[in-house]
Amino acid sequence: MYVIIVGCGNIGASLAKIMQEEHNVVIIDKKSENFSKLGRGFNGISIEGNGLDLEVLKEAxxxxxxxxxATTGHDNTNIALAQISKKIFNVPKAIARISDPEKAEVYRMLGVDLISSTSLIAALIRDKIIEKRFSTYILENSKLTT
Structure with missing residues (x-):
C-alpha cells in the first residue's frame, strides 16, 4: 500500500515506523524537527509542509x-484532510484521528472514518484496571467495542 500520514507527532511517527515495514510511507509535517521522532531507520519519505496544501499533497x-x-493534534484539520483526500483525490481509505469524541457523530455524518484516541486510551486503561487479560477490540463504524 501507498500510505500518506499527516502529522509527525508521537502517534504519526509511531504509525509511520510500523507501517514502513510492509508499505510505502510518506509523512508530512509543518515542522522539520518533528521528523527526528522517526529515527535513523525510517526508510519512507518525509515532507515538510502543510498537509492541507493541495500542492504538498500532490508532492506526497x-x-x-x-x-x-491525519494524525495532527487538531480535530478540524484532520477532518478537513480526510474529506479532501476522499472527495477531491478519491483516496480509498481516509482516516482522521480525533480527540473530542463528542464531535464524532457529526464527523461520521460527513462520511469520515474516525479513530478517537481519547476513547481508545480510556478503553485500554479501563481494561488494565479491571485486569482483563485477553481483550479483543473491534473497530466498526468508527466505534470501539470489546
Whole structure:
C-alpha cells in the first residue's frame, strides 16, 4: 500500500515506523524537527509542509495513495484532510484521528472514518484496571467495542 500520514507527532511517527515495514510511507509535517521522532531507520519519505496544501499533497503522491491518515493534534484539520483526500483525490481509505469524541457523530455524518484516541486510551486503561487479560477490540463504524 501507498500510505500518506499527516502529522509527525508521537502517534504519526509511531504509525509511520510500523507501517514502513510492509508499505510505502510518506509523512508530512509543518515542522522539520518533528521528523527526528522517526529515527535513523525510517526508510519512507518525509515532507515538510502543510498537509492541507493541495500542492504538498500532490508532492506526497496523493493521486496514487491507497490511504491517508491525519494524525495532527487538531480535530478540524484532520477532518478537513480526510474529506479532501476522499472527495477531491478519491483516496480509498481516509482516516482522521480525533480527540473530542463528542464531535464524532457529526464527523461520521460527513462520511469520515474516525479513530478517537481519547476513547481508545480510556478503553485500554479501563481494561488494565479491571485486569482483563485477553481483550479483543473491534473497530466498526468508527466505534470501539470489546
Amino acid at each position: 503522491g496523493i493521486e496514487k495513495a491507497d490511504a491517508v491518515i
